[in-house]
Amino acid sequence: MSIYEVSDAKLYYEVRGSGPLVVLAGAPMDADAFAPLADLLATDRTVLTLDPRGVKRSTLAPGGTSRPEQRADDLARLIRYVDAGPADVLGSSGGAVSALALAQYHPDVVRTVIAHEPPLDRLLPDADELLARSEKLMADYLAGDVVGAWKQFFRLANIFLPDEVAEAMFGGDDRDPEQVAAERFWFAHEMRETITWLPDLDRLRKADVVVGVGADSAGQLCDRTSTALAGLLGVEPARFPGGHTGFVDAPEPFAAALRAELGARGETRP
Template identity: 80%
Template sequence: MNNTLKVSDAELYYEVRGHGPLVVLVGAPMDADAFAPLAELLKAGYTVLTLDPRGVKRSTLNPGGTSRPDQRADDLAALIRHVDAGPAVVLGSSGGAVSALALAQYHPEVVRTVIAHEPPLSRLLPDADELLAAAERQMADYLAGDVIGAWKQFFRGANIQIPDQVVELMFAGDRDPVQVAAERFWFEHEMRETITWLPDLDKLREVDVVVGIGEESTGQLCDRTSTALADRLGVEPVRYPGGHTGFAEIPEAFAAVFQPQLKGIHSPR
């Protein structure tokens, strides 16, 4: 089922598959399509909710709106209540992991477990000032028109090894305007708010939080931020197949690790 839900300053596009206990799959800037293969694998036993975050692709945002983690948490809480199959297990990846953590912090009553897969929480790191200054340069360069230069900086800062010529091929020439719009929204409205968000660790310790890291992400920035979060929460990170986007690239292998974490979840109905 594909549908939309109006909230105070946005209209959220969402998809629901299957029946059973509620599982939410969320990204930022990744949209519902990125999680569709994983959702298809889960729908036989669960109600699976995916969505486009506010301002991305099919989810609209009122003029002047932005995308803070607390706003995205409110959106998720509204969708979970609207679907009426919760409380939910929420798997968030990248900026969506920050959204999921914010949901657990601000709306703990709607979640059973939050699985934060590689949240880019730069402020948890000792070199946060340097990292955030570099991110400001990336955002400024992108918005000034240096798309390829900004992405090269982004991958270097994340310690993701992609040759410059590959980056040039990825982001040059004619591109999908919908994807370009989502990308620009990330640099203009999501990135700063996401990487500067500082969670309330005491509140998160009151919720069942799992920290996930890709097996191929060792040494990358999100490996560092995720490890720092797990250390602060006093939990052992769970290693998932693949790297930062393993859920999309190898969904079957990802699901093999994720599904055992859903065992024992029973529908409240």
């Protein structure tokens, strides 16, 4: 187990392979979720994965929080620590917001950032309504209505999940305690901080940023937020295989698409 300590957290991370550095970052997804993709990329690259602060093996001091700028600082410190940067960074979901904050605040450690489906709700015209719905589901979860909160979440995200599947996934008393703890941390200390973050567009326009969207995500909330960000940055969204978790569901085609995107960026980078 590899642990890197910062002032208010102990960060669990993994390094595999050799070659140019690629960082795979999620929030709340942890290092295990990226393991199949990391193994595929590690044949010719150094791959850094981690549990984000407060999730699973990455622990926080009492009262610790998980804001995008904190997660970006964690990533910057780890990139410098492993001494293999600058890095190409794939961030997905909340990890995409972390990666954008990394490009914004620590451009020296980054080559290309691929922000895959960042949930930047504040970029949308119905942002206030979205926030109100998010606040309700977070409050319901923390009050004990776990299944109800998840049902609200998937409706808000416009991701179809039958009620019986939600009840099987998130109901009952036999769930993995570690997963439940990570989930509760997300609802209590990470979700709001992520969806309300506003990027500095002027800074990001100076960085090499790719906005990624799943080919199967059309009409979903993160398709809307990603398309809005791409428009504000003046770039075309890049399509990746699968949906919001395409790197989990189809790691081989996702790895091929990621390699192609990074290869194309390498050819155009000064």
